[in-house]
Structures are given as structure tokens and as C-alpha cells.
Amino acid sequence: MAAQGPSRRDRVRQATLAEIRAVARKLLIEKGPAAVTINAVAREMGMSGPALYHYFAGHDELVGAVTADFFRELTAVVEAARDSCPPDEHGRRLLAACRAMRGWAIMHQAEFGWVFASPITAERRPDSPRELAGRDFEQVFLEEVAELWKARPFPVPAPGELHLSIAEQLRVYADSSGVDMPVEAVHVFLTCWIRLYGLLCMEVLNQLSFAYSDLEPVFEECLREMAPKLGLDYDEATPSR
Template identity: 50%
Template sequence: MERTGSDRRRRQHEATRDEIRRTARALLIEAGPQAMSVSAVARRMGLSGPAIYRYYAGHDELVGAVIAELFAELGAAIEQARDDGPASPAERLPAMARGLRAWATSRPVEFRLLFAAPIAEANRAPESERQRAGEHFDELFLREAEALWAERPFPVPDLREADPGLRAQVLAYTERKGTSLPPAAVQVFLTCWTRLYGLLVMEALDQLAFAYTDPEPVYEACIAEVAALLGIAAGAAPAGDVGRRS
């Protein structure tokens, strides 16, 4: 009986944590990151501010939990885009890149929180929920690049000719990730990722409007450039694939 009561309290605790997180996310969508204050969440739920602290240590931990949930959803969308297509890594990577943009354009507020908002110091800690979720997301494209390399190695630069500071950072990233890619291939991977990521962030922040009224073909051109670096074909985007919200 004692264990049953303890299990029930634990389930209730987790259910309340989930409700707090969902409420914070609703406020995010309605009014942006600044709306996700502990007091605003408490008011929306009919609780006192201090009551929230029984479930989350503070604002940073709550935001980190929302971000972790978003990373999981984005990762699932990219995995679906990968798995819905052909089996070859050469064809999966462009599909994953398109899946990334489809999610980003259908959830612009959430995407900006993930990739274009400052990260609180508490959420940079390796053990934080946000950091663990971010690391898992980061590895989705990295593991696919590893599969591509195993199947058909792509051209790589000579890192001995690279700037020493750049080379040191690439070597450190390679070691930290424990990837099977050689460091020179890691540099190609990081170049590809930062190009796609940077363009998407510019779109999310409405920083492309100075030149482009339709960012989709701009992103498709970027996919083609990245694919060329990887020695693969970009293929064509499936009709109706961009901007879906599921």
C-alpha cells in the first residue's frame, strides 16, 4: 500500500510537471519567449508562483524542459523525413535537410527558441535536460554523415593547411563526439551544417527579406551546394513538402 501511494504521488508529480511545461509552451507560442515567466505560467494554471518551484528549480530549468521537448519533436520530424525516403545515405541527407526546414517554417516561434535565443548558463551544463537533448539532436546529421562516409567517402581538405585555431577546434569536436569520421571529414560536415543552420536562422529572424521574398528556392540552392561538398546529388523537394505542421 505504501508503494502504491508513493507511485501515485510520483505520477501526479510528473503529470503536473508536464502540465507546467505545456502551459509554458502555449505562452511561448502566444507571445514569445519573454512570456514564459514562472509567474505567468502560475497565473495561467491558477497556482501561486512558489508552487511552480516544487516542480522546477526555476525559470531556466523550465525553459530547458520546453527546449528539450522541442528538440525531441524536431528530431522525430527529421527521422521521419529520413525514413520516408530511400535507404541510401546519399539520398537521406537532403531529405533530412528538407525535413528540418519544414519543421522550422511551420513552427517559427519554437525554432527561434531552439536556435536563435541566448542559452542560459544553467542550460549549458552537460547534465542539463536542454544540453542532453541538444547533443542527441546534433548527432542525427552526424551519424548520417558517418553512414555516407562508410558507403562513399567524400572529398576532404588537408587540415594541415588549415588555420591552427580552426584545426584545433575540429580535432576537439571530433574527439568529443567520438565519431568515426576522420577530422577532415568532420570539417566538411561542420561546414555543411553551419551553412544550412545559418540560412534557416536568417529566415526565422526575417533577415532574408532584404533580397528574397521566397526563401524556399534559396534553401534548395543551399542544399545543392552542401550536397556538392558531400559528393552527392541534392535531388528535388517533394511537392507540398515545405512548411507542413503536423
């Protein structure tokens, strides 16, 4: 007997959930994060606030669901850029993924700002949609660096050179991420990631506008500096201007 698909009731519920998240995104883009409230979304949909609680338990759950959507969209863009390069060219794949991340962030500044500082006040559950989607996004970069390490190990600190606390924290992180790299290699990856992601966050949040009107060459300079740390060749990007 063929498996039955979702019931009409389930399809209607899923469609309403998708509409709620779409309305929340519209409010975010047009009016900012503070405008994304249960009552505001309900008004846009012609519903009452209490009616919306049949779909989301509260503001935190709504924010988490919308943030998960953004992470999934960003992950799909990054994976597509990565996979446009040959499977064995890990350097090109990694650079393509980094550039795709910036491209999406610049085109969707409200969404990226929300991802970076999503206003969730309750404790984040490791199995929540937001955390799972965020982990999938992070894994795109982490797994590519792990493949790069496997193919051509890059320079890392000598064993015992890292502060004991740093080494232990990275060991826990590596184990939880399922990545097969020594903690010293994970340290190099995270050092590069913090520099790159931090620069992008500052750009999207307009924290560098006092000095720069065009941060694309600054981002490329960051990639150029990161490349030798990971033992890969830097390929110049095609200028967007």
C-alpha cells in the same frame, strides 16, 4: 515478482510537469519569449509562483526543459523523414532530414526561434536535458554524414591544410561526438551545416524578408550547392507550392 510502475504521486507530478511545459509553450507561441516567466505560467495554471518552484528550480530550468521538448519533437520529425528513405541511400536520407528540419521550423517558428536563441543565462551543464536533447538532434545529421563518408568518402582538405587551431578544435569535437571521421571530413560537414542552419535561422527570424518573400527555393539552392561538397547527388524536392 513483477516490477511496480510509478506511484500515483509520481504520475501526478509527471502530469503536472507536462502541463507546465505545455503552458509555457502556449505563452511562447501567443505572446513571445518574454511572456514565459514562472509567475505567468503559474497564473495560467491557477497556481502561485512559489508553488511552481516545487517543479522547476527557476526560470532557467523551465526554459531548458521546454527547449529539450522542442529538440526531441524536431529530432523525431527529422528521423522519420530520414528513415523514409532506404538505409543505404545516405544522400537521399540526408536531404530528407534537412528538408524535414526546415519544414518543422517553418511550421513552428516560435519554437525554432526559442531553440536557436533560448534565453538561458546560467551556464549550460553538459548533462542537462536541454544539452542532451540538442546533442541527439545534432547526431542525426552527423551520424548520417559519417555513414556517407564510410560508404563513399567525399573531397576534403589535404592533411595539414587546415589551420592548426581549427584542426585541434575539430579533433576534440569529433572525439566528444564519437564520430569516426578525420578532422578534415568533420570540417567539410560543419562548413555545410553552418551554411544550411544559418540560412534557416535567418529565415525563421525574418532577417531576409527585405529581399525574399519565398525562401524555399533559396534553401533548395543551398542544398544543391552542399551536395557535391559531400559527394552526393542532389534530388529535386517536390514543390510545396
